[in-house]
Amino acid sequence: MQTLDLIIIFGYLIGVTLFGIWFAPKQETTEDYFVGDRSVPWWAIAASIVATETSTITFISVPGIAFAKGGNFQFLQLVFGYMLGRIVISLLFIPMYFRGELQTVYQLLGERFGSKVKMLASALFVVMRNIADGIRLLLTAIVLAAVYVAFQPNADHCFDNFTRRDYDNFHLLRRNGSGDLG
Numbered sequence: 001m002q003t004l005d006l007i008i009i010f011g012y013l014i015g016v017t018l019f020g021i022w023f024a025p026k027q028e029t030t031e032d033y034f035v036g037d038r039s040v041p042w043w044a045i046a047a048s049i050v051a052t053e054t055s056t057i058t059f060i061s062v063p064g065i066a067f068a069k070g071g072n073f074q075f076l077q078l079v080f081g082y083m084l085g086r087i088v089i090s091l092l093f094i095p096m097y098f099r100g101e102l103q104t105v106y107q108l109l110g111e112r113f114g115s116k117v118k119m120l121a122s123a124l125f126v127v128m129r130n131i132a133d134g135i136r137l138l139l140t141a142i143v144l145a146a147v148y149v150a151f152q153p154n155a156d157h158c159f160d161n162f163t164r165r166d167y168d169n170f171h172l173l174r175r176n177g178s179g180d181l182g
Helices: 003-026 030-038 042-053 056-067 076-092 094-099 105-113 115-151 157-175
Strands: none
Touching (some): 056 115, 076 094, 105 115
C-alpha cells in the first residue's frame, strides 16, 4: 500500500464519522431515524440507497471479474437491475415517505397484504441478511488478511494458506451453483 491509499482509507473513515456526528443530534424519535424528518435532500437519499446496496463483494469482485483474464461485463446486468430498482423506488415509495404515509417497507406490506406477509418478509429479510453478512464478513477478512500480509512480509504462512483455501472454497461453491452468495 502506498501513502495515497492510506490517506484515502483514513479520509473515508474520518468523513463517515463526521457525517454521523453531524446527523446524530437531529434524531430525537424513531420517525426521525427512519425518514430523517422528511427533510433529507434527494441526493442524500440516492447516496444512501447506493451505499446500502454496495457491499465488499461488489466493491472488490466487480473490477476483478471485468479485468481478469477471460473476464467479461456480465456483471452489468446487476448494475442495470439496480438502476431499474432505483427508478421504481423513486416513483413508488419515496413520494409516500415524503407525504408522511410510510416509515418502512414492512409497514406498506402490512397495510396492503396483511400481517402474515409482513412477518414473512421480515423473517426472510433477517435470515437472508445474516447469511449474506456472514459471507461479506468472510470476504472482508480475506482482504484484510491480504493487506496484513502486504505490510508484514514475514507473516505466518499458515495464515496466508488459510485465507487462500477459504477463497478457493468460496469459488468452488460459486461454480457448483450452490446459491447466490453476492
